[in-house]
Amino acid sequence: MNVLPQFSPADFASDQEVRWCPGCGDYSILKSVQRTLSQIGARPENTVCISGIGCSSRFPYYVETYGYHTIHGRAPAIATGVKLANPELDVWIVTGDGDGLSIGGNHMLHLLRRNLDCQVLLFNNEIYGLTKGQYSPTSRFGTRSPSTPFGSLDQPLNPCGFALGAGARFVARSYDLAQTKTPEILARAHAHRGTSFVEIYSNCIVFNNAAFEKFAGKKAASDSQLWLETGKPMLFADGAKGLRLDREAMTLEVVAMADQDPKAAGILVHDETNKTIARLLIEMPFGDFPVALGIIYCDPTPAFDGAVTEQNRTVAAGKTRDLNALLRKGDTWSVDAAESSLPVEAEPLQ
Amino acid sequence: MTTAVANSPVTDRALPPGAPDAVVMRFAGDSGDGIQLTGSQFTLSTALAGNDLATFPDFPAEIRAPQGTTFGVSAFQINFGSTSIETAGDIPDVLMAMNPAALKVNLAALRPGGLIIADTGAFDERNLEKAEYASNPLEDSSLAPYQVVALDISRLTLDAVKPLGLSNRDGLRCKAMWALGLALWMFDRDRQPLIDALQAKFGSKSDKLVAANVAALNAGHVYGETAEIGTPLKQVRVAPAEMAPGLYRTVTGGETIALGLVAGSQLAGLPLFLGSYPITPASQILHYLARLKEYDVTTFQAEDEIAAICSAIGASYAGQLGVTTSSGPGVALKGEALGLAIMSELPLVVVNSQRGGPSTGLPTKTEQSDLYQAIYGRNGDAPLVVIASRSPSDCFDAAIEAVRLAVEFMTPVILLTDGYITNAAEPWCIPDLTTHQAFPVEFSTEVPTEGRINPYQRDPQTLKRLWIKPGTPGLTHRIGGIEKGFGTGEISYDAANHQKMTDTRKAKIDGIANFIPEQEVSLGESRGKLAVVGWGSTYGAIQQAVRRVRARGGDVSHIHVRHLWPLPRNLGALLKNYDRILVPELNTGQLKTVLRDQFLVDAQPLNKVSGQPFKIAEIEVAIEQVLATRS
Numbered sequence: 007m008n009v010l011p012q013f014s015p016a017d018f019a020s021d022q023e024v025r026w027c028p029g030c031g032d033y034s035i036l037k038s039v040q041r042t043l044s045q046i047g048a049r050p051e052n053t054v055c056i057s058g059i060g061c062s063s064r065f066p067y068y069v070e071t072y073g074y075h076t077i078h079g080r081a082p083a084i085a086t087g088v089k090l091a092n093p094e095l096d097v098w099i100v101t102g103d104g105d106g107l108s109i110g111g112n113h114m115l116h117l118l119r120r121n122l123d124c125q126v127l128l129f130n131n132e133i134y135g136l137t138k139g140q141y142s143p144t145s146r147f148g149t150r151s152p153s154t155p156f157g158s159l160d161q162p163l164n165p166c167g168f169a170l171g172a173g174a175r176f177v178a179r180s181y182d183l184a185q186t187k188t189p190e191i192l193a194r195a196h197a198h199r200g201t202s203f204v205e206i207y208s209n210c211i212v213f214n215n216a217a218f219e220k221f222a223g224k225k226a227a228s229d230s231q232l233w234l235e236t237g238k239p240m241l242f243a244d245g246a247k248g249l250r251l252d253r254e255a256m257t258l259e260v261v262a263m264a265d266q267d268p269k270a271a272g273i274l275v276h277d278e279t280n281k282t283i284a285r286l287l288i289e290m291p292f293g294d295f296p297v298a299l300g301i302i303y304c305d306p307t308p309a310f311d312g313a314v315t316e317q318n319r320t321v322a323a324g325k326t327r328d329l330n331a332l333l334r335k336g337d338t339w340s341v342d343a344a345e346s347s348l349p350v351e352a353e354p355l356q
Numbered sequence: 357m358t359t360a361v362a363n364s365p366v367t368d369r370a371l372p373p374g375a376p377d378a379v380v381m382r383f384a385g386d387s388g389d390g391i392q393l394t395g396s397q398f399t400l401s402t403a404l405a406g407n408d409l410a411t412f413p414d415f416p417a418e419i420r421a422p423q424g425t426t427f428g429v430s431a432f433q434i435n436f437g438s439t440s441i442e443t444a445g446d447i448p449d450v451l452m453a454m455n456p457a458a459l460k461v462n463l464a465a466l467r468p469g470g471l472i473i474a475d476t477g478a479f480d481e482r483n484l485e486k487a488e489y490a491s492n493p494l495e496d497s498s499l500a501p502y503q504v505v506a507l508d509i510s511r512l513t514l515d516a517v518k519p520l521g522l523s524n525r526d527g528l529r530c531k532a533m534w535a536l537g538l539a540l541w542m543f544d545r546d547r548q549p550l551i552d553a554l555q556a557k558f559g560s561k562s563d564k565l566v567a568a569n570v571a572a573l574n575a576g577h578v579y580g581e582t583a584e585i586g587t588p589l590k591q592v593r594v595a596p597a598e599m600a601p602g603l604y605r606t607v608t609g610g611e612t613i614a615l616g617l618v619a620g621s622q623l624a625g626l627p628l629f630l631g632s633y634p635i636t637p638a639s640q641i642l643h644y645l646a647r648l649k650e651y652d653v654t655t656f657q658a659e660d661e662i663a664a665i666c667s668a669i670g671a672s673y674a675g676q677l678g679v680t681t682s683s684g685p686g687v688a689l690k691g692e693a694l695g696l697a698i699m700s701e702l703p704l705v706v707v708n709s710q711r712g713g714p715s716t717g718l719p720t721k722t723e724q725s726d727l728y729q730a731i732y733g734r735n736g737d738a739p740l741v742v743i744a745s746r747s748p749s750d751c752f753d754a755a756i757e758a759v760r761l762a763v764e765f766m767t768p769v770i771l772l773t774d775g776y777i778t779n780a781a782e783p784w785c786i787p788d789l790t791t792h793q794a795f796p797v798e799f800s801t802e803v804p805t806e807g808r809i810n811p812y813q814r815d816p817q818t819l820k821r822l823w824i825k826p827g828t829p830g831l832t833h834r835i836g837g838i839e840k841g842f843g844t845g846e847i848s849y850d851a852a853n854h855q856k857m858t859d860t861r862k863a864k865i866d867g868i869a870n871f872i873p874e875q876e877v878s879l880g881e882s883r884g885k886l887a888v889v890g891w892g893s894t895y896g897a898i899q900q901a902v903r904r905v906r907a908r909g910g911d912v913s914h915i916h917v918r919h920l921w922p923l924p925r926n927l928g929a930l931l932k933n934y935d936r937i938l939v940p941e942l943n944t945g946q947l948k949t950v951l952r953d954q955f956l957v958d959a960q961p962l963n964k965v966s967g968q969p970f971k972i973a974e975i976e977v978a979i980e981q982v983l984a985t986r987s
Binding site: 059078085086112113326 | 404648650654658666678808
């Protein structure tokens with residue numbers, strides 16, 4: 007039975023003028039989120055978007071919910087305070103590759119390991135946009151940018167790999183133009199109790215245009231995208247190719263299907279609770295392999311905010327809340343009026 | 357083998373003659389000797405005997421520094437008496453030295469003629485060498501100006517605990533308890549409350565441990581009882597102090613800050629959220645609050661100082677009282693987030709338990725050198741409220757005041773305390789909370805009949821903005837660190853608007869001067885030759901110094917400033933009533949500069965940054981010097 011959403015996607019659009027560059031991938035993601043909020047029946051007043059600094063972090067201004075545009079990298083820490091103070095709120099952290107993985111990498115790590123119940127939308131454009139085009143921690147080796155005119159010399163970070171390593175229990179990946187798939191992923195992220203980490207590739211049209219064209223471009227999409235669905239075989243290129251596990255080498259391999267039955271061909275069936283396969287899917291090199299998209303890993307465990315609330319409740323149970331009594335606890339002595347006004351006779355005893 | 361040597365030519369009395377008004381005692385030993393525990397137990401006994409008191413725990417940053425070294429010496433000083441005690445005492449009368457290093461480090465502070473009780477068992481060749489003594493000071497004439505009681509406390513302790521079958525190592529860990537027993541005898545104290553306290557503290561861990569400690573304590577006491585007349589060991593009774601009627605307990609500043617924050621949150625009607633990261637000497641506030649869950653307290657040990665303050669800001673945004681506790685280096689890291697709290701105009705209490713700086717500085721030593729940081733230390737024009745507590749008991753009221761100002765003006769408040777106040781203990785006349793004026797917070801819930809809500813709509817009196825909790829229907833809005841339009845609360849880069857918002861933020865904080873008490877004179881007249889102006893933990897030393905000079909007829913008054921930003925509205929006029937202004941501070945002259953800047957007065961500094969509190973005498977001398985010079 008379908009329940010009609012009380013709020014339409016348009017109800018989640020604020021009256022603020024969106025100030026991203028024309029053609030920015032973030033517009034598509036904004037639409038996907040507004041659609042998701044409508045589909046999941048979110049209430050504007052119970053929804054809070056919290057962001058740091060960067061192009062992606064302007065996001066809260068454009069959504070008709072509560073929003074807090076904070077400081078660079080610190081959205082996870084602010085969100086932790088918000089959620090611990092009011093676990094009823096539905097918290098969405100919006101961040102980017104620089105905000106979430108460079109200056110705020112430490113907070114992201116701890117958010118994920120604690121498993122606070124919230125959604126993290128990491129818009130990955132592999133570049134610093136707002137500061138005008140410097141390379142970011144996800145930029146590919148050799149990226150030429152104003153700060154690396156002869157090419158960057160550091161290895162990029164894999165956001166989903168980072169999340170998995172930090173102990174995330176929900177790791178998913180999508181891209182800006184996947185406007186049908188993204189709301190499905192975000193709805194699952196929302197339903198997941200704990201930190202849901204969703205990396206969304208977003209094209210920066212000004213400083214890093216077409217960075218994802220090889221798999222996100224219309225022509226390339228089918229051959230290079232592996233959309234994961236739990237219980238389904240890992241097929242791509244319209245079923246012409248599949249992924250198999252080389253059990254000797256513990257690596258993945260691409261298999262040409264040629265009308266074989268996936269089961270007979272040994273094609274892996276996606277099990278979103280399998281962390282080992284999730285790791286392999288996240289790290290398979292693009293080119294030889296497709297890009298893994300969708301919900302790569304989901305294996306719930308109790309969330310941090312729930313545990314805090316529960317411990318607060320259990321420890322407090324049966325105790326009185328009498329602060330006056332607390333002040334008087336322990337070793338006390340009293341000076342009465344008569345005593346205090348009388349000088350006391352005192353002599354050395356020997 | 358024990359020896360008791362009276363070798364002082366100065367006086368035959370180790371302690372001040374007669375029934376002394378006050379005694380200063382210093383326990384010193386290795387940082388693993390249990391000196392701090394011994395000191396706190398002696399403090400409890402002193403309090404129960406009805407004396408006024410102040411303590412000064414003085415310990416190294418290392419948890420277990422190499423044994424026997426001078427840098428591993430831990431000390432605990434207590435000043436107790438029958439009169440009003442406001443500092444831990446300038447000069448110890450009695451030094452309990454548990455090893456050569458403890459003697460070496462602390463001897464210089466001892467009063468000539470003072471009493472040294474030393475453990476000869478620890479004065480072996482190895483320890484003497486570690487303390488860099490060429491010869492045993494207990495055996496040469498170097499301690500001639502003092503009275504020395506040299507006892508083999510190690511051996512006496514081992515004898516006492518022998519029946520319990522402890523190893524030598526475990527047995528020796530009771531030797532501070534033996535020394536405590538002797539101290540209890542010296543001042544004619546009841547042992548039972550301490551035995552009960554030991555039982556309560558260690559009883560659940562090991563009966564044997566309690567039994568050993570009690571045996572050592574009793575043995576030390578018996579030693580005193582049977583000591584021969586003619587040794588410098590004498591029993592002395594310090595009369596109870598005259599104190600205002602009421603119920604008392606001893607407290608450290610760490611405890612009273614925690615309790616004051618809880619009281620403040622209750623008076624505001626808000627749950628309390630503490631986001632904190634461990635740092636010396638502020639951690640004990642976190643430890644204390646972590647246990648008070650039944651008072652609507654949530655504590656969160658964050659991954660770093662930045663996350664600590666950010667989580668507190670998040671909690672305030674969501675409608676709780678956000679608090680973060682730290683020390684100077686941690687507050688430095690919080691600077692950008694403080695700016696966010698100022699920009700988003702949310703209540704927040706930041707406790708800075710100051711320590712020696714800059715950088716890591718002197719983590720366990722006290723200083724007042726973060727005043728500039730508190731008042732000015734942020735990017736942009738970023739005013740907030742700064743207040744300071746002056747003593748362990750005062751921390752309770754200071755914390756309540758910090759909470760009140762934070763919620764009544766929607767602003768971050770920095771509460772300055774320091775390592776000395778946080779760790780030191782004093783008697784506290786326990787207040788009755790039911791008599792405190794509540795300041796309940798009202799969240800905005802009213803939906804405007806037309807248009808959208810402006811979250812920066814202000815109260816015309818206080819200029820505070822609305823506090824709207826996420827979750828409130830019809831009032832969704834966005835805030836953040838970018839400048840806001842005065843009339844809309846939306847992002848604005850408009851030049852005139854930034855001027856107006858900057859002016860408004862300043863006016864809001866400046867205007868708080870109208871909602872705080874006028875500056876009072878703590879001691880003396882509201883005009884005259886000299887005002888000694890202090891803030892924070894120098895209160896006791898300044899008060900006593902001014903009292904002493906006044907007793908000799910000096911025209912000097914003591915003004916102690918709690919509200920450091922904004923300053924009390926009458927302070928400038930008050931200061932101009934004095935010919936001279938002296939500002940003693942444990943820094944290189946920070947309040948002095950602020951006063952000069954704000955009031956164009958010729959404030960003169962008196963500074964000390966040795967990691968130690970002021971001695972009364974140091975301020976007394978400075979006052980006399982100022983009074984002696986012609987203006």
